[in-house]
Amino acid sequence: MRSTPVIIxxxxxxxxxxxxxxxxxxREVLLIDHANKPxxxxxxxxxxxxxxxxMYTEPANFLSQNPHxxxxxxxxxxxxxxxxxxxxxxxxxxxxxxxxLFCDNKSSDIxxxxxxxxxEAGVELRMDTSVQSIEKTDSGYRLTTSLGVIACQSLxxxxxGLSIPTLGATGFGYQVARQFGHSxxxxxxxxxxxxxxxxxxxxxxxxxxxxxxxxxxCNDEAFRENILFTHRGLSGPAILQISSxxxxxxxxxxxxxxxxxxxxxxxxxxxxxxxxxLKTLLGEIFTKKMANLLAERWFVSKPMKQYNPxxxxxxxxxxxxxxxxxxxxEGYRTAEVTLGGVDTREVSSKTMESLKSPGLYFVGEVxxxxxxxxxxxxxxxxxxxxxxxxxx
Numbered sequence: 400m401r402s403t404p405v406i407i408x409x410x411x412x413x414x415x416x417x418x419x420x421x422x423x424x425x426r427e428v429l430l431i432d433h434a435n436k437p438x439x440x441x442x443x444x445x446x447x448x449x450x451x452x453x454m455y456t457e458p459a460n461f462l463s464q465n466p467h468x469x470x471x472x473x474x475x476x477x478x479x480x481x482x483x484x485x486x487x488x489x490x491x492x493x494x495x496x497x498x499x500l501f502c503d504n505k506s507s508d509i510x511x512x513x514x515x516x517x518x519e520a521g522v523e524l525r526m527d528t529s530v531q532s533i534e535k536t537d538s539g540y541r542l543t544t545s546l547g548v549i550a551c552q553s554l555x556x557x558x559x560g561l562s563i564p565t566l567g568a569t570g571f572g573y574q575v576a577r578q579f580g581h582s583x584x585x586x587x588x589x590x591x592x593x594x595x596x597x598x599x600x601x602x603x604x605x606x607x608x609x610x611x612x613x614x615x616x617c618n619d620e621a622f623r624e625n626i627l628f629t630h631r632g633l634s635g636p637a638i639l640q641i642s643s644x645x646x647x648x649x650x651x652x653x654x655x656x657x658x659x660x661x662x663x664x665x666x667x668x669x670x671x672x673x674x675x676x677l678k679t680l681l682g683e684i685f686t687k688k689m690a691n692l693l694a695e696r697w698f699v700s701k702p703m704k705q706y707n708p709x710x711x712x713x714x715x716x717x718x719x720x721x722x723x724x725x726x727x728x729e730g731y732r733t734a735e736v737t738l739g740g741v742d743t744r745e746v747s748s749k750t751m752e753s754l755k756s757p758g759l760y761f762v763g764e765v766x767x768x769x770x771x772x773x774x775x776x777x778x779x780x781x782x783x784x785x786x787x788x789x790x791x
Contacts, residue, residue: 403429403523405791406542406551408530409572410437412777413763414557415513416784421791422520429551430517431528431544434567438510440559443566444777449506451485452478452781453774454498460775462643463768464584468743469779472751476785478778488512499773533575539758553758553791555751557784560737560764561586568731572765573740579756582742584767588734589643592634593651593725602696603628609689613637614654620644623657632725639772642728643738653721656684661719665703665711673704677714736776740767751787760787 405421407414410432418430441449453460456478458470482500485492490512491503502508517524525546532543539552558572573583595603606628614623615637627635641651656664668680678694680703685693694700697717706714731737741761745754753759762783770776 400548400550402550403427404551405429405553405555406431406540406549407555407557408432409557409559409763410434410524410526411440411557411559411763412438412780413784414555415517416781417555417557417762417788417791418522419513419516419520420785420788422517422522424788426791428522429549430522430524431530431546432526433529435527437514437524437526439566440563441510442506444506445501447506448501449509450495450499450501450774450777451492451509452481452500452778454478454494454500456775456778460771461768461779462589462738463743465743465767468746468748469768471748472782472786473778476782481778481781484512484516485509488515497773530571533578535579535756553760555760555762555787555791556765557762558765560740561731562588562734562737562764564731572761576741576761576765579753579759581745581753581755584739584742586737586739588728588731589738589769590639590735590772591642591728591730591733592629593632593638593642594727594729595632595723596726599723600632602692603632604630605692606689609686610635611655611685611689612657614657615641615651617641617649617651618644618646626653631729636772639735643769643771645725647727648724650722650724653723654719655721656718662712662715665715669703669706669711674702676700676702677706735772736769737764738769740765743767749786750790751783752790760791762787
């Protein structure tokens with residue numbers, strides 16, 4: 400039987416960071432994954448350019464039943480630490496907006512630097528490796544794998560959540576957590592598009608591909624970003640953000656005129672341009688197609704002077720507080736993250752070690768910590784992976 404001090408299961412962002420950081424401490428590390436290639440989610444992220452961190456990362460950008468848990472790790476491995484690593488490897492990058500940092504070229508630049516660091520530090524990486532069983536021993540853990548039986552002192556679970564199963568996502572990490580006495584909080588898809596099935600579906604279909612800057616709110620949370628109409632419903636950054644706070648049956652409110660006081664703007668237009676039609680004015684803010692469709696579906700478009708105060712107020716409410724109840728979300732198939740997961744109240748926030756089973760660690764998305772859209776989930780992967788690596 401082979402023995403190695405540290406085994407990390409999962410060669411994604413958190414697993415790679417944990418492996419290279421532990422190996423740099425002089426620990427012998429075996430990193431295994433059931434997939435055929437490491438870092439598949441890194442490669443497809445950010446439209447192939449990898450939004451690898453956010454300059455404005457802070458604990459408020461994360462959702463968890465235990466909101467204080469993420470603070471320690473985020474403070475010890477910051478966005479600036481990862482930016483320095485990117486700089487060390489000469490990877491060119493840029494800020495897209497709102498502190499979101501993307502590669503100038505392609506996501507493989509980030510995966511490449513992580514693999515280079517792993518190789519330099521002496522990490523043994525084995526892909527196409529399945530784990531059949533895990534047992535606790537007096538000195539650590541014994542794994543039965545497709546490589547044979549392997550013993551270790553420290554075992555790190557970095558297997559991610561359930562999002563994007565086509566990239567190999569499974570519930571393996573949750574099974575391991577439950578096996579060793581951990582609670583797993585209910586999981587659901589986060590940062591995911593909404594599906595619409597009622598009469599609004601026709602509008603969404605006709606406007607498919609149209610993007611609009613909006614303020615989207617639900618359950619006392621609000622995000623100002625673009626929404627994108629699709630054949631299935633609504634997507635775009637603002638929708639993905641709010642989806643993490645939405646529950647089935649909840650109403651989502653969309654302000655299509657976030658830069659205007661809608662009623663004040665309409666009254667001003669009525670006073671200054673009484674002969675202009677409503678759809679003409681809307682066409683100066685939205686695309687002509689969208690303006691025409693809204694005017695057809697939502698209002699009777701006529702010259703501004705023909706609207707009485709009550710009608711104008713009704714138009715303003717529709718534009719500034721469009722209310723809809725999504726049928727659902729597109730689910731894990733397209734979700735960027737999994738909400739919920741291993742209950743962090745049973746894990747050390749300093750070391751990421753299980754409080755139930757010594758020598759067992761959890762990092763990354765498998766934990767009940769999910770970031771907003773914009774590079775925050777990668778920063779959690781880097782920070783939690785690094786935190787565990789200091790103690791394995």
